[in-house]
Amino acid sequence: MTRPPPADRLATHTVENQPGAPPPPDLWVGDAPLRAGVAAQDGDAAAVAAAAARFGSAEARRDGEEARRDAPRLALFDRGGRRLDEVRFAPGYHALMQAGMEAGYAAAAWEGRPGGHVAHAAMVYLLSQVEPGVCCPLTMTYAGVPALQADAELAEAWVPKLTARAYDPAIAPIGAKRAATLGMAMTEKQGGSDVRANTTRAAPDGDLWRLTGHKWFCSAPMSDGFLTLAQTEAGLTCFLVPRWLEGARNAIRLQRLKDKLGNRANASAEIEYQGAVAHRLGEAGQGVRTIIRMVHHTRLDTAMAPAGLMRAALTEALWWVEGRRAFQKRLIDQPLMRAVLADLALDWEGALAAGLRAARAFDGADEGDRALARISVALAKYVSNKRAVPVIGEAMEVMGGMGYVEDTPLPMLYREAPLNGIWEGSGNVICLDILRTLAREPVAAEALEAEFDAVEGAEPAFDAARAAHRARWPGLPPEGEARWFAESLGALFTAAVLIRTAPEPVASGYARTRLGAPRGLMPGAVAGLDEGAILERLAAG
Template identity: 70%
Template sequence: MSVSPPRAELPTHDVENQPVPRVPRLWADDRPLREAVAAQGGDAQAVQDYAAALSGAEMAEAGRDANRNAPELRLFDRGGRRLDEVAFHPAYHRLMTAGTTHGYAARAWEEAPGGHVAHAAMVYLHSQVEPGTCCPMTMTYAAVPALAADADLAAAWTPKLTARGYDPRPVPLAEKAAATLGMAMTEKQGGSDVRANTTRAEPEGAAYRLTGHKWFCSAPMSDGFLTLAQAPGGLTCFLVPRWLEGARNAIQLMRLKDKLGNKANASAEIEYRGALAHRLGDEGQGVRTILRMVHHTRLDTAMAPAGLMRAALAEAAHWARHRTAFQRKLIDQPLMRAVLADLALETEGALALGLRVARAFDEADEPFARIAVALAKYLSNKRAPGTIYEAMEALGGIGYVEDTPLPLLYREAPLNSIWEGSGNVICLDILRTLARDPAAGAALQAELIRAKGADPALDAALAAHAARWPGLPEEAEARLYAERTATLLTAAILTEAAPAVAGAYIATRLGDRGLTAGAFAAFDAAPVLDRVLP
């Protein structure tokens, strides 16, 4: 349909040198994505189909609407009966429908080749349009392996969690065409230290009754939650259904969090008031049971920052190609080219690293997946805020205005680093994994060694890394160790998955550089920038 353009001839001036808004083409415009999906054995057609569903002005507008119209807490109906519900804008439901019907939560479990790679690519794509709605779909995806701890619960829930559909009605599982599953672990007094949880679980026949609070419960309209509580035998994992036959479970929403970003997604404080729950796994094994879910959510928290950076980079590149300053296009000015190339290398490295980790999930290479997902989560999330900020600065003042996507992306940037283990927790997990699991360390070394000989600078950096840390570092050096190890791993992966940019990544990450984007010795940015937008 042809749309009449807005008027550029105004009474006081003509509007010139203002690029028209970019219309996202999430597959056609993203050569690194196409190459990375192919390199890691993902289902390219599934990813392309989902990119098509999310592309265009209408879905971009839906993403903006879902963020501008916050979820509404509805505690009571007009007669004073408790509802404990959250109402969402129609744009939220549209985005959820797009994701679930295209298999965001399901594809990895459908036994098709490259399912986790395709899923990870979908996270990358969806994060560019509206990252808040990723949360409920990510938790639904990640809950499936945790449910394997109980055959009966898995038989009842897994078919609904992996159904290609979206059913937000507040009705019991048996009446659902499709379902979502969330997580509620954190309590006020413990935070990441879930062993300090005080929520009680009292046996009642084959089930339990839970009493206590949860400080963070994202997506509180999910059909159920995996949660931790103190049973007679110790900290235990439970599945708490949201809706019961003929009743609502005793889960009370206390308030919604007023968050920095992630506005479309509701995050709540909740209380269990004798809520019915089903034990998942043995009593006392709660952490071990729920870690299967955490392991998979960490994959998504490693992929989401790559998508956020890509969206910011695409906006900056589009602006630079159509904006003139001092009689030259911004994209033709050497310093701007250096900055944009730096942002492109960061984005492409995060994408390549994340999809390589997803391939390890597909191949059931658990030792490598365990260590690499933590490294990817740490590095990509620490790099995302600065990358997005630099893209914002490339646009200048308009990049700081809500008319562009940059403020939304910037507010979202810290979240995935905090969720499922903040930076210190992840770094300590990396040291713990390498200390306790020799197979994880061997798998990491094998991945690094495979890249030897591809680039002399990489070889030198690998040798220096091994010389500095012949064993594990002291705890106080955990961040430096994690950052350098993850950067080396990204460089090694790029030598195979994206050789066109590997040399530039190695030179600008492992060589002499400053602290800010573009602060390195001049190099030919053309091969890097040519991959950003066609």
């Protein structure tokens, strides 16, 4: 039966000039830059298209709304006072976790098919447009696989469950589950990003270990296991802590859930290990070296997610301006509005292109690819996340008061916008990592220069900016200039990718407005863009 439309003739007025909610977009057919980007980076297009169909459905969007509305709840005890240390989630959360796992969010990169990391990165982009909160546990499950390779026995037991295209939220030990998820718990109060200041202790207990200490942030505390860091006599060491034991609950005590700005569908907790059983992972005293493989892969997802958030915000803004009139013209036909939207769209296209190029480097097999993956993911994470907040804020302003109310997804997207810039290394940490990588790994600098050499002579603005960068920093900059240096290098990397993969109006527009040409500081304070071509990319499938 056809559902009747809402009444628009009310007692005091007729509702008009108010665009309704947009229909669920086709996240694959309706996103020409995504399709082109996946093809340019040799990604598994069929896998991405299938994931897009599932994530973009009306049902998935309702699941996301439910997961945010019915926030995770902490259940510390049962009715008799026995410890539970569980988090309860809405059915919509579990439905999206199932959708993500079955689509291959955690598995696609490790199944041996070409373009697996590109497909995974595209899934991050897609699901971030629907419900970013479930991306956290899915991302860590994906990223834990390479870290577990440090121990063949643990990898044999855990990796098949982490890469299963299934979702199993049952409270049971790993051997009794058909699929599993993995979390991470590194941060402590006194150290923050300086994990070497951690005080959690590990004591040997036969072939196992017992951990005692407090973790200030534990993402996804209902995961089946956690990679964590603790001090041994040999120094900081990595451990795998199973959530559930045979016939018992591991001594992982949830203290509270964090009351966060955004990411509300996901639970983040403070936890204590009170003699928790753990398996050592990797060499004693080499904890950072072991767990950094997980961090490296989670950073790919923090570089991709802002592109998805920007895309979702701009999709809403475009729907609004195409259906809203002011001063006898549609908003989309107003020259200033077109300038603003076209300028914002360049940041979205740049973030998408840079993230997919970094993902392709993750798919590579030689040392040059691995080096490019290390430097490019840091550059993309830094630049794209710094652009996400103002882009989404401007998209909200485009919609006026409607963009500020929870009837639209803009408030949710705005709350999410800062997260990926903080998670897995805030801006200063990433910029210093960029300097360290270039100082210690000449092959990383060589791989980046090869990316730039490939487009030399194709765009004058790029060539001029590259020369200016070299003149300003003939070597590495002093630490106090690390942000300036990273911003410049990240914009060059993004422009180089666009020059190779995007149409001229987008590539040239990005290069001319982001690489030193005169312009204002605010979005839309530009001139000379081919606004029609850029906005067509935003609107057309």
